[in-house]
Amino acid sequence: MLSLAGYNFYIYTSAADMRMGINGLSGIVRNQMALDPLAKGIIYLFFNGRLTQVKMLGLCKCLHKSRILTCVRR
Numbered sequence: 472m473l474s475l476a477g478y479n480f481y482i483y484t485s486a487a488d489m490r491m492g493i494n495g496l497s498g499i500v501r502n503q504m505a506l507d508p509l510a511k512g513i514i515y516l517f518f519n520g521r522l523t524q525v526k527m528l529g530l531c532k533c534l535h536k537s538r539i540l541t542c543v544r545r
Contacts (some may be wrong), residue, residue: 478529479513481506486520489536496528 483499489500497508500515508515514529527535 475514477512481494481513482515482516483518485491487517487526489517489524490517490525491517493528500528 472492474491476544480498481504483504487496494513496517499517500506502506504515506513506515508528510529514527517526517528524536527537
């Protein structure tokens with residue numbers, strides 16, 4: 472199980488290109504957010520334009536990607 476207690480989260484508020492890898496997203500953190508992508512205890516979140524995918528950068532210097540599933544009731 473993954474525990475995220477004790478981490479600080481930074482959300483990139485513009486739509487991110489989900490084709491980017493670790494180097495591209497680290498460049499956004501360093502150049503546009505003016506933060507250190509290798510800082511311990513910080514997780515950076517990037518969403519696509521439709522808010523259906525998220526990438527997390529910062530857990531053990533790894534990149535995690537997930538689809539966000541939504542349930543729409545009619």
